[in-house]
Amino acid sequence: MELLDNMALGFGVALSWSSLLACLIGVTVGTFIGVLPGIGPLAGISLLLPLTFTQTPVDAIVMLAGIYYGTMYGSSTAAILLNLPGTVTSAVVCFDGYPMAKQGRAGVALAMTTFASFIGGCFSIVLMMAFAPPLVAVASSFGSPEYFSMTILGLLAASTLSAGSPIKGIAMVVVGLLVGMAGTDVNSGYDRFTFGVDEFLDGVNIVVLAMGMFGVGEIFWNFTEGQKSAQVEKVDVSWKALMPSRRDWKDSAFPIGRGAGLGAVIGILPGAGAAIASFIAYSVEKRVSKHPEKFGTGVIEGVAAAESANNSAAQAAFIPTMALGIPGSVTMALILGALLIHGVQPGPLVMTTNPELFWGLIASFWIGNALLLVLNLPLIGVWVRMLTIPYHVLYPGILFFICLGAYSSQNNPFDVFLVIAFGVIGYGMRVLQLPAAPALLGLVLGPMMEEHFRRALLIARGDATVFLTQPISAGLLLLSVILVVSTVRSSWKKRRRAAEPTAAA
Amino acid sequence: MKIIATLAAAGVVAGLTAVPAAAQFPDRPITWVVPYTPGGITDTGSRIIAEVLGKELGQTVVVENRPGAGGMVGTEYVARAEPDGYTILYGTQGTMAANVSLRKALKYDPLTDFAPVHGMGASVNTVVTYADAPYSTIQELVDYGKAHPGELNFGSAGVGTSTHLSMELFKTIAGIEGLHVPYKGSAPAMNDLLAGRVDVLFDYPVSSLGHAEAGTLKVLAVNSPERIAILPDAPTLAESGYPDATAGSWSMIMVPAGVPEDRMKILTDAAEKAIRSDTVKNYYEKYGSTLLLVKGDAATDFIEAEIDRWADVIATAGVPKQ
Amino acid sequence: MTDEPDAMGEPDGKPVRIAGFNVVELVGGGVLSAVGIAAAIASANYGLGTLRQVGPGMFPMCLGIVLALMGVAVIFDGRRSMSVAPRAPWRPILAICAGLAAFGLLVERMGAIAAIVGLVVLVGFAEPKFRPKTLAGIALAAIAFMSVLAWAFYGAVNIQLLPE
Known part of the structure; x- marks a missing residue:
């Protein structure tokens, strides 16, 4: 009954007035920041950080954490309405969310992302409460061979991301991997593909790339003859029209469940993160779906799985941060820094030395997720009305937000010019029918894959069997092989089935 | 048109009369460029100092993050900024000293493009190993390393960072061989250290402390001149017999070269008061850092000496110049 | 041609x-x-x-x-493949690129207000019909939004509204 005691302790802390207020402020600011493309959780957290100096450690961390997962909720809004991803994770929501908006189902997509976020987040919280210590052990058992094998599995799954020709899909994954090589090489300190530009030393900023390719590229596309934007004459903002139908729920139930599970597993790994979780959840749904060809045209499963995985991973990421003192992302590092300022030393002892903080935070996640649900559902009607704005009024506004996001993410005008370049490239790719989604995943996974491959060999002194002698790594590689074999077999079957009628005729 | 001309003339007059009134510097907010992403020790530290410094100056000090290329993007920006005292920079051991030897095409010169205002903190590295390692002191580590040449893995937070360079310095002075395994920041390196995938890590006191208390890692030494308050049991490298391996990174408030004398004095005095304040002192202590109390010519000499020192380390360690 | x-x-x-x-x-x-x-x-x-x-x-x-x-x-x-490339809309593409570039060039030299005006005016040429009134409205709204943001998020969003 330790779990119940812990929960009682946690809720006792999180239900105090000051914690509730901190949580409310956090998630509200987070939602607002998330809706603005390009202004990520980092800006929000660093802004409110000084405010937390006078708070108790629990209230401080509850508020900062609220901003973080509040941003995750909000960031899908611009992705669905305008094809404008403010974070890498929300780029996945663009794939099917924006086509849904074009079909006039923006409200359903937004509502489903809110529910999926809530369910994914809650799933992860339960998992954390019940199994935090063993999960921590899993996280620390992942070394470079394991990470490398995981990226292989992820990339194979990605080759199915795009709708068109599989060859183009794989080619674009390779393009993404290559773009990911740009910048200072972690293993040697060499600069690659930087063309003497300092801004490229840190590699290509993925958010800038996504805003250019998806956001600006989409505007060019809308100006192309015969294309239509998501703009509509009139929207039905009745509760019934905005809420997912029974059928939508039936389609989404399993994807949300699978997404939540995948997100939790991937989110625990300190080096992986929510972006990879949502990409992989989307690929998995496409693979298990009865109608994979419809993915990318506005199927609700794609939106639901990606969003559930994303939020599940976002919550799970707190496990390595709190319990190991190992932040998986810059945002997590910032939250760790806030803990330190308050004199809480994160590490293996945090659960025993500061149980009220650890369990209070986890309980606050629940409260925060519930608050976000209440906060976001009524907003959907407001967001959907935005689509009635005529396009000639809307597009300059979208471009303004793109500029604002690109510039303020690093206070560097260079990123605005980068957005132009990626917008033109994105449009060119669309004309040539080269899909952008696999390239984006290649870009996310590429640096990870190379870094871990080389480090694994470095530590193993050049012994390439290390990928097979480590059990987790070997298991992941085995899964990859099964994936390839099953793909080849099913496509062979399909081809034979397609050939049969001709033979009969 | 007349109105505009009058306004313009008034503007010119106001601009002219504003010059002698510069004694009231600063009369508008000061921008403090921090060339790193928000978060992390650097940024948090700057925000705490900014608040105290702002109070001393009677003007807000706004922290502006201009990250990129290990601090070079923001540093270059300040090198080109107007030297009017309203733009100040967070300078570090990396951007102001090590980069001179690490970067072929450095677009600024730390000594001629900048002037130091006041030192901030000197941070140390901890030398840590995993809990079951067969050595518990620096001497045992060196003996082990000599008995098993090339077998030890030394982790760092990245090629060219202070953790890497301090580690190379130590390896050279102690005369042991070991493989350098670079990571992208100290967090993933710590993950591999705890699991024993790397043997020794040059880390920061903050991230070592929690694990040291829990007994999941052993602190072999700190590389500061004296023991640090948050890890009082960890001996220094000097105590362990390697005084020359003492190193670490530091930070300093800088301005673009050419800021008028009187403004420089106002800035320096305010910075000195801010750095010596209890708020800042406590903050640095919590992070296992010490205050770097240098200003004026002493600060310039300090930077010069650091540039030479890291040039030697980088040359000995064979870190490629980019 | x-x-x-x-x-x-x-x-x-x-x-x-x-x-x-x-x-x-x-x-x-x-x-x-x-x-x-x-x-x-x-x-x-x-x-x-x-x-x-x-x-x-x-x-x-x-x-x-x-x-x-x-x-x-x-x-x-x-x-x-039956793929057909669409006719590229050169005028909107050029107008939008120019507008974005204007923002990038102006935002630090002349401040955000000038940058927004430059952006909105230039991207306005993407439409076959230039609509000065609509664009002025958008620019004003954007400036108002930016001002509120710069004020509310002072310290996190460092945007100069006017040249120094």
């Missing part, structure tokens, strides 16, 4: 072919191959290293070669 896209697709939507290859796929595959070859050549300078110490050039080199081959595969795979 034939624009490139015109050469790729007839107005009636029939794909254009050269020697049996669809031009869209030919160009797409060609671009991929060219990028692959360029990457492979560039990475030859980075050092391939050994299995024990894999160099910074190994991965990009392999990826470049794979991409070059994939490009050829795309060309052949697309022989039966």
Whole structure:
């Protein structure tokens, strides 16, 4: 009954007035920041950080954490309405969310992302409460061979991301991997593909790339003859029209469940993160779906799985941060820094030395997720009305937000010019029918894959069997092989089935 | 048109009369460029100092993050900024000293493009190993390393960072061989250290402390001149017999070269008061850092000496110049 | 006076072919191959290293070669493709690029207000009909939004509204 005691302790802390207020402020600011493309959780957290100096450690961390997962909720809004991803994770929501908006189902997509976020987040919280210590052990058992094998599995799954020709899909994954090589090489300190530009030393900023390719590229596309934007004459903002139908729920139930599970597993790994979780959840749904060809045209499963995985991973990421003192992302590092300022030393002892903080935070996640649900559902009607704005009024506004996001993410005008370049490239790719989604995943996974491959060999002194002698790594590689074999077999079957009628005729 | 001309003339007059009134510097907010992403020790530290410094100056000090290329993007920006005292920079051991030897095409010169205002903190590295390692002191580590040449893995937070360079310095002075395994920041390196995938890590006191208390890692030494308050049991490298391996990174408030004398004095005095304040002192202590109390010519000499020192380390360690 | 896209697709939507290859796929595959070859050549300078110490050039080199081959595969795979390239909207593309560039150039030199005005005016030329009143309204709204943001998020969003 330790779990119940812990929960009682946690809720006792999180239900105090000051914690509730901190949580409310956090998630509200987070939602607002998330809706603005390009202004990520980092800006929000660093802004409110000084405010937390006078708070108790629990209230401080509850508020900062609220901003973080509040941003995750909000960031899908611009992705669905305008094809404008403010974070890498929300780029996945663009794939099917924006086509849904074009079909006039923006409200359903937004509502489903809110529910999926809530369910994914809650799933992860339960998992954390019940199994935090063993999960921590899993996280620390992942070394470079394991990470490398995981990226292989992820990339194979990605080759199915795009709708068109599989060859183009794989080619674009390779393009993404290559773009990911740009910048200072972690293993040697060499600069690659930087063309003497300092801004490229840190590699290509993925958010800038996504805003250019998806956001600006989409505007060019809308100006192309015969294309239509998501703009509509009139929207039905009745509760019934905005809420997912029974059928939508039936389609989404399993994807949300699978997404939540995948997100939790991937989110625990300190080096992986929510972006990879949502990409992989989307690929998995496409693979298990009865109608994979419809993915990318506005199927609700794609939106639901990606969003559930994303939020599940976002919550799970707190496990390595709190319990190991190992932040998986810059945002997590910032939250760790806030803990330190308050004199809480994160590490293996945090659960025993500061149980009220650890369990209070986890309980606050629940409260925060519930608050976000209440906060976001009524907003959907407001967001959907935005689509009635005529396009000639809307597009300059979208471009303004793109500029604002690109510039303020690093206070560097260079990123605005980068957005132009990626917008033109994105449009060119669309004309040539080269899909952008696999390239984006290649870009996310590429640096990870190379870094871990080389480090694994470095530590193993050049012994390439290390990928097979480590059990987790070997298991992941085995899964990859099964994936390839099953793909080849099913496509062979399909081809034979397609050939049969001709033979009969 | 007349109105505009009058306004313009008034503007010119106001601009002219504003010059002698510069004694009231600063009369508008000061921008403090921090060339790193928000978060992390650097940024948090700057925000705490900014608040105290702002109070001393009677003007807000706004922290502006201009990250990129290990601090070079923001540093270059300040090198080109107007030297009017309203733009100040967070300078570090990396951007102001090590980069001179690490970067072929450095677009600024730390000594001629900048002037130091006041030192901030000197941070140390901890030398840590995993809990079951067969050595518990620096001497045992060196003996082990000599008995098993090339077998030890030394982790760092990245090629060219202070953790890497301090580690190379130590390896050279102690005369042991070991493989350098670079990571992208100290967090993933710590993950591999705890699991024993790397043997020794040059880390920061903050991230070592929690694990040291829990007994999941052993602190072999700190590389500061004296023991640090948050890890009082960890001996220094000097105590362990390697005084020359003492190193670490530091930070300093800088301005673009050419800021008028009187403004420089106002800035320096305010910075000195801010750095010596209890708020800042406590903050640095919590992070296992010490205050770097240098200003004026002493600060310039300090930077010069650091540039030479890291040039030697980088040359000995064979870190490629980019 | 034939624009490139015109050469790729007839107005009636029939794909254009050269020697049996669809031009869209030919160009797409060609671009991929060219990028692959360029990457492979560039990475030859980075050092391939050994299995024990894999160099910074190994991965990009392999990826470049794979991409070059994939490009050829795309060309052949697309022989039966019915792809038609749309006519590129040059005027909107140029107007929007110019507007974004104006924002990038002005935001630090002249402040955000000037940058917004530059952006909105130039992107306004993307429409066949220039609408000064609508654009003025958008610019005002954007400036108002930016001002509120700069004020509310002072310290996190560092945007100069006016030149210093």
